[in-house]
Amino acid sequence: MANEGNNSAEGTLTLGGYLASIRNDRKMTLRDVEEATEKGVSNAYLSQIENDKIKKPSPNVLHTLSELYSISFEGLMGMAGHVTSSGVTNDETRHGRAATFAEHNLTSEEEKELIEYLQFIRRNNDGA
Amino acid sequence: MANEGNNSAEGTLTLGGYLASIRNDRKMTLRDVEEATEKGVSNAYLSQIENDKIKKPSPNVLHTLSELYSISFEGLMGMAGHVTSSGVTNDETRHGRAATFAEHNLTSEEEKELIEYLQFIRRNNDGA
DNA sequence: ATTGCTTGCTTGACAAACTTAGCATGCTGC
């Protein structure tokens, strides 16, 4: 089976993680979002999106979420891979996943803490 | 007090036992903690945590407790098993320098935990 | 066209986190 594009190296801050962080910022539950969008996005489906189980959520869903969260629709489209490389519309999409770090507006101190935490994770590499 | 003398073995100190021992050190009651955290952790719930009835208390709760007790949040996260780090990088060991998210291969679960942690950092260090 | 595969998406059920209300015991003082 030609399995292209599905890089197994997950772990970058992707669309799902980004959407989850924003929902946490808004202090909403999955069902809150379902209600707020008037069933525009079911809670179970949003869960799958946030865990990157869905490769490309439809522009429809992304638009609903971008409006609810008041975030950039183009950015979501870019993260989801809907925008073709030739049709990149702004620098948010250009940066892709790595740049999402910057979207959190971390101070260097915060970043340092995060890195420490990441290394702690690494150090605790135990089977169970 | 039902849980006395069951955590004498150093090697098998659980999250609950650890938290209970610290609370005893601070000479606080369950309800003291509930009030000190401004209902951040209910006394009933803390009791369940200390008796290991709850497998993985949320990062939210762990952070609240780590602040109240002035102990390591990372340590609590590790004890709680929030940090699985299974299926992370093959030991490439590229954590030589502080990097961005993109250079750390996190599972989506780890990523979500990290994001929650990020929320706490921002909530605390906020204002600037 | 029809089969079969893939993928977005829904509904319903489930496990676990968390809350609320209350129990049992122990400690005071009466």
Place this chain on the structure above:
DNA sequence: GCAGCATGCTAAGTTTGTCAAGCAAGCAAT
């Protein structure tokens, strides 16, 4: 004895995220 209250704990319920199963539509190939 008794009331009153504090402390730890639990039973039962609610909330939250996720999984399992399935439907509908698109696409490829026979």
